Amino acid sequence: MTDPAPIGHALIQSYLRTLDASPGVYRMLDAQARVLYVGKARNLKARVSSYARPTGHSGRIARMIAETASMMFLTTRTETEALLLEQNLIKQLKPVYNVLLRDDKSFPNILIAKDHAFPQIRKHRGKRSTRGSYFGPFASAGAVNRTLNHLQRVFLLRTCADTVFQNRTRPCLLYQIKRCSGPCVGHVSAEDYAALVTDAERFLEGKSTRIQAELAAQMQDAAEAMEYERAAALRDRIRALTAVQQNQGINPRSVSEADVIAVHLERGQACVQVFFIRANQSWGNRDFYPRTGSGAEEPEILEAFLAQFYDDKPPPRQILLSHPIDNEDLIHELLSARAGRNVELRVPQRGEKAELVENAARNARESLARRMAEGAAQSKLLAGLAEALELEAPPRRIEVYDNSHIQGTNAVGAMIVAGADGFIKSQYRKFNIRGTDLTPGDDFGMMKEVLTRRFERLLKEDPDREGEAWPDLLLIDGGAGQVSAVAGIMADLGVDDLPVVGVAKGIDRDAGKEEFHRPGRRPFALKMNDPVLYFVQRLRDEAHRFAIGAHRTKRAKATSATPLDEVPGVGAGRKRALLAHFGSAKAVTRAGLADLQAVPGISEAMARTIYDFFHPGSG
The missing domain is CATH 1.10.150.20 (5' to 3' exonuclease, C-terminal subdomain)
Structure with missing residues (x-):
């Protein structure tokens, strides 16, 4: 009888004789070869030997060591290369004991495009491939739109597309309401328009006081020359400039460019709050809820956040932190290389910078409290849904399907996802219906195509059904016929153990009288005031909203096609x-x-x- 293979400390100890002092990345795997943790090391042998000790570990690290059944190693030339490789592997593999930033959406910027004689000002996301001046990031599209709205009134720059600009023969409404200088029809010279562009850039760089003084002097000169209409227009621009300054909220005097980042940790959940300060103005804030890797502390959470957050966006000149991080020199080197200049990391203790960090920390604390309260309510709803539908456990992932079309044209299938954190919009999917043999308006055929494409891909990517992408419940907008058809489709795919529930309106089709249909069972209804009923209605309405939006987008593209x-x-x-x-x-x-x-x-x-x-x- 052979001895069982070693795991935990004994296994890790066995790797030490094959390791040297090179920098690199290590992976810890469990008995099923699932990656538990990805780490970097300046000295692989020294780092791995710390795990070989039987005592002295936190509860999180002790659990991770106990589950380790094998390890993998990759050496690198430098520790910075190891950090980059580590972050790429974390994003790819999503190990359970690593801190993971789950929301990495791009942030909007303001772009003054310089590929035209009369530059356009507009919102921009993604790669900075257009020649021009970029200002940002802003925390949200709403923050950009509000700022653009005010800038139009102050600087009168055009927002129209080049094709619209080239084909105008009369000025548009924006010129009439004094939000554009009318360059498309020659109402402003190229020289004067260039001066407006320069003023807008100076304002977005934080030089608004000088602009305001210049406008005030011009207004005074116009009034003395009895050019009252011009004086009134300048007065309106000054008022708009004052409004945009007031709209920015926090306007620190001593911080011209920085991201203020604070973390609050409570009961294993974390919120990271980021405030964007550019040109001595606050351009909004955003909260993030990274996965804490089964119990990481604040310094590790912040360090992982910095490495992942600035993976696809340029870091500012200064980053103000709520907690010191362990590998500050390494993160400083990484961020400075990404920015192409020095990036300063600070944990301020006093003064205005400390007040900014405290404000971010307070927002993080309040945001996490709200999220935890909402999460508790969501958990209660999921438990109620499981009880009503006789599920084995509260569903972690619910997928809701709907179709949208007009007499079969521009048909689109839609899938939305909900779970313990509410709607998971990053997981929403739309399906352009490809079937050429479908009868117009064939909802059964469309649903079959959508589900077949969805689950054939899932079976290919995760045949063992161990990942988070597999649903625990399918909700369909429809009655007994739709449910029976979907159950047949799933059986043909070999996935006949997923609960399928149809939600159909009652006989008089009133909301609140929905009937629930399950394969082979009698339909039933919930009480009119049952919170679970309202929850299901929200799910169905969200799927309907998303499907209609996808259909309208497809129809608009078809209409504009040439x-x-x-x-x-x-x-x-x-x-x-x-x-x-x-x-x-x-x-x-x-x-x-x-x-x-x-x-x-x-x-x-x-x-x-x-x-x-x-x-x-x-x-």
Whole structure:
């Protein structure tokens, strides 16, 4: 009889003789080869030897060691490379004992695009590929929109797209209500417009006091020259500038550019609050709820947050923290390399900077308290739902499906997801219906296509059904017929053990009289004032809202489609050039070869491609 394979301390001890002092990344795996933890090390042998000790560990680390059945190692040239590799593996593998930032949505910026003689000001997300000046990040689209609204009144910059600008013959409504200077029709010279652009950039860089003084002097000169209409317009711009300054809320005097980051930890849950300060103005705040890796403390949470949060966004010149981090030198080196300049990390103890951190910490504490209260209420609803539907346990992941179409056209299937934290919008999915043999309006056929595509992919990616992407409950908008059909579809896929419930309105189709249908059972209803009923209604209405939105988007794209979309090699830029030159897609289809070659950006070969596409057999 062979001895059982070692685990825990004994297993980790066995790896030490094969390790040296190189920097690198290690992975700890359980008996099922699932990754428990990914760590970095300046010295792999020294770091791993710390786990080989039988005592002296926190409860979290002791549990992790006890579950470790194997380890994997990768050496790197530097510890910074190890940190980068560690963060990539954490995002890819999502180990249970690592701190993981779950919300990594991009943040909006304000862009003053410089690819046109009269630059456009607009909201921007994603890569900074357009030539121009970028200002941000802002905490939300709402914060950007409010700031843009005020900036329009002050600096009168255009927000219209280049194609709209090129085809205007009269000024638009924004000019009439004094939110644009009308460059599209020559109401402002290129020189004067450039001065407005410079003023807007100076304001977004924090130099608003000088701008305000200059506007006040111009208003005084206009009044003395009895140019009362111009004086009134300047007065309105000064008022708008004052409004945008007041709208920023916190305006620190001693901090021109910083992110203020504070963490609050309570009962194993954490909230990280980030305030964005740019140009001595607060550009909003956002809260995050990272997974704490089964019990990490504040310094580890903050360190992991910094490495993951700035993975796809440039760090500011200064980051103010609520707690010191263990590897400050390493994080400083990493963030400075990403920014291309020095990034200062500070834990302020007094003065205005300390007040900013305390304000962020208070917001983190209050946000976490609200979330925990909402989570308790959500847990109660999930338990009530499990009881009403006779489920084995409260569902951790509910998927709700709906379809949307108009007489079968532009059909879209939609899936929304809910769980212990409420709606999980990052997991929502839309399905463009591809089936060519479907009868228009065939809801059964559409549902079959959606579920087949969804679960065939799940079975391929996670056949053992161990991941978080597998649902515990399927909710369908429909009655007995829909439920029976869905149950048959799932059985054909070999996934016949997932609970399927249909939600249908009662005989008179009144909300509040919904009937619940399950395969092979009699339908039932809940009391009118039952919180579980309201919860299911919210789920169904959210799925309906998402499906209709996806359908409208698809329909709008189909409406705006032109024959040019089908021409090989004609992208958005060439399409704009052709439409600007000829006025319509129809005119492009009738154009001669010489006319097509006269369009800026259209080469002789491309002109021949376009001409041949609309005149097959002409060559």
